[in-house]
Structure formats: structure tokens, C-alpha cells
Amino acid sequence: MTPSHPDGGQVAASTEGATPRVLVILGHPRVDSFCGALAGAYEAGARSAGFEVERLDLANLAFDPHVWLPSPRDQALEPDLARAQALIRWADHLVFVYPAWWGTLPALLKGFLDRVLTPGFAFATDEEDPATWTKLLKGRSAHLLVTMDTPSWVYRLIYRQPGHQAMRRATLGFCGVAPTFISTFAPVKPATAEARTRWLEQVRLEATRLPGRLRRHRLRARAGAWLRLLRLQFYPMAWVAYTIGALAGSRHGGAFSTRTYWLGYLCLFLMEALTVVSNEWFDQGTDRLNRHAGPFNGGSRVLADGELGPSSVRRAMAGLALALGTGLAALGAALAPAGRPGLAAMIALAVLAVGYTVPPLRLVYRGLGELDVGLTHSFAAIFVGGLLQSGLWRDPFPWLVGLPLFLATLSAITLSALPDHEADGAVAKRTLAVLLGRRGAAWAALGFAVAAAACGVLWQQWGLFGGASGVAIFLAVPHALLLVRAILRYLRRGAPCERIDGIMALALTYLLWFGIIPLAHLS
Secondary structure: OOOOOHHHOOOOOOOOOOOOEEEEEEOOOOOOOHHHHHHHHHHHHHHHOOOEEEEEEHHHOOOOOOOOOOOHHHOOOOHHHHHHHHHHHHOOEEEEEEEOEOOEOOHHHHHHHHHHOOEOOOEEEOOOOOOOEEEOOOOOEEEEEEEOOOOHHHHHHOOOOHHHHHHHHHHHHHHOOOOEEEEEEOOOOOOOHHHHHHHHHHHHHHHHOHHHHHHHHHHHHHHHHHHHHHOHHHOHHHHHHHHHHHHHHHHOOOOOOHHHHHHHHHHHHHHHHHHHHHHHHHOHHHHHHOOOOEOOEOOOOOOOOOOOOHHHHHHHHHHHHHHHHHHHHHHHHHOOHHHHHHHHHHHHHHHHHHOOOOOOOOHHHHOOHHHHHHHHOOHHHHHHHHHHHHOOOOOOHHHHHHHHHHHHHHHHHHHHOOOOHHHHHHOOOOOHHHHHHHHHHHHHHHHHHHHHHHHHHHHHHHOOOOHHHHHHHHHHHHHHHHHHHHHHHHHHOOOOOOOOHHHHHHHHHHOOHHHHHHHHHHO
């Protein structure tokens, strides 16, 4: 139960559909300034809309803006600052009104933030890992009403909005306040009385539009969470491998069927979507423990961070499984009898892909996860694409052309588990990083990368990567050397359990060579 008055000091998070609680903070040292008029306009608009409103004029507070002790948490709060913290806890929406002086915040507001946003109140740090912290002010939004004499386009394009960025990202965002809307009023000094009146009316209306803006933000945030859950950045390589197989199959005894190709790819897409969504569900244990998640490892984190609810993800899994079953049925109905082996291969591929984390296979928990990912994104996808077009399962081409792609994929997926090592080990997930240790897995990834380059060059010499496109495989060699150098540097630093985004970017772009070159050769 939250208090009826902010002085109660309990944490209050916003509830959809409830009356917003708004705290207006005037950061200008003169209350009778134009910023003071803007604060009054927002306050009036919010009250007219039926919101609960409190206001803090920092110029009227008695506090020392300086942090004299090693941590602001250790410095006793003056009564005005203790009440300010209680108001921030109470509020759903924070409105900061201030001028941009020398490109950023007035000293009064900066000192207020230094003293009020203390550890334990606004955020909590991890003693073992200072780079990890907990955002304690989640559930609140903010609006910055900023005046300046610099033209807004100069502030945005030339100065790159230093004050806006500091408040939105490094201060409020760091503590969990989001979204933060920003309204800039500039230039103020030469503005006419009519312009200032128009700005005041704009601010009053901004307050009344708050519920609608927050609803739209929630919709965008939810759509963004679903997109992150699907992890579409990893789908192109499966499409490349499948297309290599389809083109090769049509050349090696088959006739290319556009309908079969697209039905097959629809099944492949749904299969990959079901795989990543089910991985998110069954990897919740390791995701919650993972302190080193990044864009290339640790899942999308939409469940771990509470951006989507468990029931939504369960329904998504069920819907994708139903869609995949329907797609496979449509593919089977479209295939001639000679193409039926392709359907069987597609079903087997689906079992392997989804079985990465889904019971009863749970291949990654049995030490077979990297092998599974490498196989399904190289040999298996190429083989299925060819089999659907030709019906010939003895064609050696998919296995030969898929080998360097398999090795490069194996290198990337092995590296991706290094930052997850501690969390995966805690839940008995048997990745190569867990089985071999981080150093052993890094050496294995290095070996896979070198073997992929050697295999690609050898295939070019044998004519498998023929024509002008095949010569491009030699460009993969310097790329491989860059990747090897990056892995060796990681090993020299002791193979720490940390994010390795730079190495992962090299590894993922490296494997493109072994898909794009054969695809270009067949096109």
C-alpha cells in the first residue's frame, strides 16, 4: 500500500490506468525566471488533467550541493533532501525544468542530483563487479523542459546535446527512469512575448498529453521487446545456407521450384523463431545469473528483465509451434513424391534446432550445443535446401561446401559462450566453455577459425569455389588473422569472464565469407 502523501517515503511504481503522480522540479536558481513560468504551466496543466502534483523549487531548499565524503550515501541528508527523496519515491513522473548553461545543467541542479541520487536509493552496485548495477528507480518516467539561448539546431547538430544526453542516459537512465521526454525552448533571450506565451501553452498541453504519450511508449517498448526476443540478426546465415543448397540442388539434377523454395524457407524461419523463443524460456535460469550478457550472448533478456511476461512467451512458443506444423503440412502437400525426403529432412532439422534447449533433447545441457548450432546452420540447412529441389540425398556437394561454414560457425558459437561461462556452469549447462574452461574453449575457437580458412582456400584450389567469386576466399585469410590475434589477446589477459563484443563481431562477420562466396558462385 502506498502512502497518500509523499512524505511517507515508500517506493511507489506507476500502475497503468492509475492517476499519475507528478513531481515538478525547478532547477533554476531564480524562481521568478521563465523556467519558473514553465514549471508553473506544467503544474497547472497536470492539475487540470486530474493528476496528483507536488513541486520542488531547488532555490528554496537548504542543502550543501557538495559531496564531501567518499560516497554520497555516507553524507547525512538535510531535511529538505530527505523530503526530496521521499517525493521521488512517491512520484510516477518526474519533470525537470532548468536552463542549459554552458551546454549542460546549472550548478544548483547538478549539486542536487549529486546529493539525492545516492547508492541504495537510486541504484545499487555489485561489490564484486563494479560494472554491474541495479536500477532502483524503475517504473518512473521523466520530462525535461530545457531553455537555452543557443538555437536548438546548433545544440543538437554541433554540440551533440551534452546536457540532454547526460540527463536522459547517464543520470536518469542509469537509475532506471525511462522514458525521458525532452522539450527544448530556444533561443529564449530574443523570444517575443507571443513566442513565450505559445511555449507556456505548449507546456500546459504537454502535461495533459502525458497518459497518451506513455501508452504509445509502452506499445513501442513492447513491440521492441518482441523484436529483441526473436533475435532476427541471427537469421540471415541460415537463409544463406538454405539458399546455397536450393541453388545447388536445382543444378545437380533438379528443377528450381520457387513455390517449394519459399515454403521451405517459411518453415526454416518459423523453426529458427521457435528455437530462439524456446531458448529464452528454458534459459531463464542462466540469463538471470548472467552478469555479462551482450548483443551476441546471454539471450535477449526480455524475460530476465521483465519486459515480457512468462505467459506471453509461452503463448508465442505455442503459436510458433502451431505455425511450423502448418507450414510443414503445406510444404508436404506441395511436394512431388520425389521431394518427400526433403520434408523428412526438414522435420529432422526442426527437431535438432529446437532440441538445443528444449526437453527431452536439451543438447546444450549434454555437451552437444555447439555441434548442434554448427550443424543446423551449415550442413543441415544446405542439405535440406538441396533435397527439397532435387530429391537427391547422395549429392556430396552440401557436405563439402558446408564444411568451412560449419567450422566458422562452430568458432563463433564457442566464443559466444565465454561471457556466459559462470552463469552456464551454475545451472549445469554443458557448453564447451564449461567443459574445457574459458582458455580451452578460446583455443578451440581459434583452431576452428584457422581450419575454416584453410578449408576455404583448399576448396577454391579444387574448384568448389570457382570463378571470380571463389578468389574472394583469399580475403578471408586476413580476416582470420585478425580474429586469431583478437583471441590471442584475450588469452594473454587470462581469458576473463567478460563481454567480448569486439571478438564476437569479428567472428560473426568472418563466417559470412563461407556463405556469401558459394552463394555468389551459384547465383
